[in-house]
Amino acid sequence: MAPSSFLISMRDVSLHVDGKTLLSQITVNANERRIGIVGRNGSGKTTLARVLAGLVPATEGSVKIAGIDVARDRKGALGRIGILFQNPDHQIIFPTVEEEIAFGLTQMGQSADEAAQGVAQILAQFDKSHWAKAAIHQLSQGQRQLVCLMSVLVMAPSVIILDEPFAGLDIPTTKQLARLLAGLDVTLVLITHDPDVLRDYDRVLWIDSGVIVQDDNPAPVLAAFEARMDHIGDSDDLSHLAG
């Protein structure tokens, strides 16, 4: 298939920052609906997510989502791809829930009235209409994570990247969020340190030192990844900590 017929198309993507190569020759053409990314601390997962979302332009190569060059066409990218970071406080910028959720919509060119309608709809969908005027800083971390997810979903993207979304959440909140994500009719790219979350995914990429080590069905990739992680974990030498 031609690269243009894939929802996600990364071609020969490299990223060099301050003379350091953070990503090297990443090529991924994907139409799968559930894609996992695994790798050690410092292996380049978050960096890849930021490049895929168009937040950081690649030094070489191209990144397209649904045919949109995400680094060049930022407005087009906003409606195609959303990103949810591990720590909601890294993406929340407004004091109230409704302002936070409305922001992306106005960035996409919607009027204040249109955005207000979108906000009301998404809050109602999650049974959280009573949160509209709530001060975000008074919500718990899991609740703030949900605000971020609603802020992404309200823009109806084709792809959502989730960077360790379960970190810091308790077991019930994790289960609720996992169930919610599983039910979404959207392509998910999930970065996680927990291989169990990815067992029923369609495809898993294993990244190490900014390159793709393996890209396949979950079973072979996760088996090889876990064996390698166990092997490294059994050694005591912290000097090999990635990065």
Ligand SMILES: Nc1ncnc2c1ncn2[C@@H]1O[C@H](COP(=O)(O)OP(=O)(O)OP(=O)(O)O)[C@@H](O)[C@H]1O
């Ligand atoms: N802006 C930057 N400038 C220089 N180096 C950076 C920058 N951003 C990330 N790095 C480096 O790139 C490497 C990959 O970092 P990244 O955050 O992508 O790893 P990760 O796989 O997400 O790690 P973790 O699992 O710990 O979250 C690290 O060595 C990091 O220090």
